[in-house]
Amino acid sequence: MPTDFRPADPGSVGNRPPETSGADANVVLVAKGIVKTFGNHTALNNVDLALHAGEVHALLGENGAGKSTLIKIITGAYTPDHGEISVDGVQVQFTTPQQAQSAGIGTVYQEVNLLPNMTVIDNLFIGRQPRRYGLVDRKKMAREAHRILSQYGLDIDVHAELSTFSVAVQQIIAIARAVELSGKVLILDEPTASLDRTEVEKLFEIVRRLKARGLAIVFITHFLDQVFELSDRITVLRNGRLVGSETIGDLDRTSLVRMMLGKDLAFVHAEMAADDTEPSSPLMHFRDFGRSGSVNPFDLTIHRGEVIGVAGLLGSGRTEMARLMFGIDTADQGALDIDGQKICLRAPQDAVSQGFGFCPEDRKVDGIFGDLSVRENIIIAMQAKLGWLQALNRDEQMEIAEHFIEALDIRTASDDLPVKLLSGGNQQKVILARWLATDPRFLILDEPTRGIDVGAHAEIVRMISRLREDGLALIVISSELDEIVSYSSRVVVMRDRSLVAELRGAEINPSSIVRAIAAQDAEAAE
Amino acid sequence: MNPRYRPLAATTLIFVIAYGLCILQYPGMWSTRILGNFLTDNAFLGIAAVGATFVIISGGIDLSIGAVIGLAGVVVAVLVSHLGLHPIAAFGIVLTMSALFGAAMGAVIHFLQVPPFIVTLAGMFLARGLASILSQDSIPISHPFYKTIMDLYYRLPGGGRLSAIGLLMLLVFLIGGLIAHRTRFGSYVYALGGNPTSAALMGVPTGPVTIGIYALSSLLGGLAGIVYSLYTSAGYPLAAVGIELDSIAAVVIGGTLLTGGYGFVFGTLIGVMLQGLVQTYIVFDGTLSSWWTKIAIGVLLFLFILLQQLVFSAHKAGTRLKKAAA
């Protein structure tokens, strides 16, 4: 039944004296000796974590290292097999996330977990709605919601259903909710994955403010720049074990990466300057391709063996462009020629049969089949392409799945594991594997490196180049300019749902891309 | 208009049009007397349907409602007619028992993760079986209190009567609406229907809420059983067979999405009234078999599910456009 929101009421509080080992006065939360196994897979093995008031603590590690699992244990979503947690020196045992919330721990879990069918207000306040005469006070909530969201520069209809907003807006709402709940501890599991630069700035500003207020903040990310920008202390996990915990001052980038991977990483970015040789034969031509209300008509020729980077702000129409090219939304104007033949894309099946592949941005909604196994998720597109009459037998399936699990270094206990149990980054790799298995000639990747660790990130960048050498045509949408620059042979820039610029050769560098993206602001300022 | 209100508006509109057409054919149907009878005759269905609304919004289903109505009626009859208890005491006992019965189903659903369909199907057999063990036949109730209650009514302008049980049904709808739309519990019900995993991670106490939802449904089933015993002055183990399906139909016709997450308590009232209207029409006509009610309800249900599909797919497309514009 509904309970009141009491900021300091940990679930079940034992009265053991505080653990004094190494804890200085400002330690807010301590997790000691946490062990968690799933079946015969050990996700966390004797991990410690201590959070200090007024500090941002980055929790780092490869995909599948156990970061999210640790967060879920601290916040009562999972119960640990061993280990103990104490808040303010008092041992606690949260059995539900609600208890952690009541104890002042606000959390944004990795997969944005909100309620799509409810309003923005409901999502911000559920579980702690203010009441008058026993009924929830709608007016007060609406006022508060506006106030809260305005801190993030968000001016939206708070009575609208959450599902009507973009992933980025939903992410901000999730963050705002967690911040409001966090009396003591704020936990952000990859909060910046779907935010653009300005939104990240706003988030960081708020985090710094909360830090000054004395909150302990946990920040999980794969963006190392953000780690150095924001955090005071880091803890690194590898394969479920604690590698170390240090203050950020003692570290440089190379040693941090070494801690995470257990080896040095050959950075690939620099060595791959974009070549400006025009690729040989044109593969397809989107002519005046567009859909009213979604993407304005654009003209784009794609050649074999080229990577076209798509840059632009969130909401600039990049994803809509990808959806259109893959037939998810049908174009209401223009035409597509492939090898000189006119092709009509009425549905994704048409695109698949033309040898297209598409890794969507929002893998949770559009990408994975959570309850199906890793193997089934990998072969499903290939099977669809073959047609259901030519079913692959189990051995063939296993062979294909194993090949990609190894090639992309997907960390999974077995290929029969339901894919929803994989870590976020590994789910992303599974989707990538799915389309590579179809042996496509044209691949659309929407934010392929989102939520992927540094090691795998480098691997994916390398893979993009390899695919291109194999003669594939690729379109890669990414918010990371360095990344786009490193692999694109051409960059197109989207703005306001139009294709506004096409950069090639020497023009492909971060500053000219930024200029092309930002031109609108300059115009608007005039 | 917010797209989520569209099914509700459509139901209301269809009700108004259908009623208008009935009046054109049989002007006698335009009277408060008919309206009053509507409420009295459908009181038990309406009360049960309020419970079903909560269950369906939460993404579940309760197949035991009809059986709980039957059991509640029999228990009241046994307590009053055989054991000589005062009806009010009997009501208290029956309502408590019903709520506990529902809570137990909710607990099984939550803790053992068994689909509600299975659990409430088992609950249905259990309740129906218990009722038949208590008595094979109808047990008449002739307590003076019953007569007093059934003689209570509020005279509507135009000669119609708003009976105590009709009024009770309206009250249950009112309270149900308040709970659904204006309490934390209500918002938790929608949250469960939207995404149970997210709801749990957002701190919704999913266990207590699930138990509460099924307790509420059975409690209202018990209340509907009491109302049915008042209405028929008897308790009968095979009473209200199939009412769970009628109430589910009322809920869906009232604009609640069968897959959960969306819906209105008020819509269910219209759904119930629409079913009542069909019955009344058949009575007025006099030549049609009463089975036409079922056929009409079947057609309505089909139409509404079709309508919901259209509305929700239009809604999704609209969402995408909005997202693109954002």
Ligand SMILES: Nc1ncnc2c1ncn2[C@@H]1O[C@H](COP(=O)(O)OP(=O)(O)OP(=O)(O)O)[C@@H](O)[C@H]1O
């Ligand atoms: N419920 C579960 N059942 C089985 N295995 C699980 C479950 N949850 C997590 N795992 C496994 O535990 C390991 C750690 O996963 P976790 O989500 O904590 O990784 P992570 O460090 O957050 O990775 P990422 O950076 O990709 O988000 C993974 O190998 C994952 O497959």
Ligand SMILES: [Mg+2]
């Ligand atoms: Mg994770």
